[in-house]
Amino acid sequence: MSLLELKHVKKNFEQAESIETVEALKDISFEVQEGDYIAIMGESGSGKSTLLNLIATLDQPTSGSLQINGQNLADLSENQAALYRRKNLGFVFQNFNLLNTFNNQDNILLPLVLNKTPVPQLQQRLMPLAKSLKLTELLKRYPYEVSGGQRQRIAAARALITKPQIILADEPTGALDSYNSELLLRLFEQINQAGQTILMVTHSALAASHAKRILFIKDGLIFHEIFRGEQTSEQYLQQITNSAALLVRG
């Protein structure tokens, strides 16, 4: 059984100011296996965030189905969906909301505290993650005392600390310089090798080249798909750049 299965997913938005319906997703079908690392690329407005929001149960499809571990997401009540999100999903989104009244360490630990994780486990989970993201020195400081890139790394640590089965990342490196991007992508690779599944929306060919598989979305449809396979990093990056160019032209 696939971890995630989307069948003929369609999402329309009615616009308040217009009689026209926006067909954000027209007919999307694909499967995700446990341990996959998938990048989703596409022009602005092609439907990437809409797709991620449906998988996150933050929105419902107009038609079609989404199943996770064989469970149809449409059958979940609001409470069950909230529980599913907290237990199974980690969100690494650009608009990180860190709490300025908590120091960085408490911000990262918050999801574990909410899950009532036993206190001895808190530090055991925190320390390796803080080390990989080079946050150890910043733990006692407050979010407003660190840089934007550091804040984003803290938000990523908070999303990853529960070891979610699926990580949903929307432009996780969008606001990061190359040093911070590299740290985050290296961590994504490590946790993927350890078995966590990642779906990452990105505009960056370099970020996408860390994924094993890339879906190119155009006008609400999957336009093209590529796999890393046995290619070298250079060959893969070239293939991504060519595919992205095709997306604009095709």
Ligand SMILES: Nc1ncnc2c1ncn2[C@@H]1O[C@H](COP(=O)(O)OP(=O)(O)OP(=O)(O)O)[C@@H](O)[C@H]1O
């Ligand atoms: N809540 C909404 N109401 C109306 N239209 C929407 C809504 N959300 C998205 N859309 C429209 O759906 C289409 C897809 O938007 P989406 O945000 O999924 O694109 P995207 O590929 O993530 O773009 P970007 O790369 O710019 O973030 C766009 O035409 C957008 O204007």
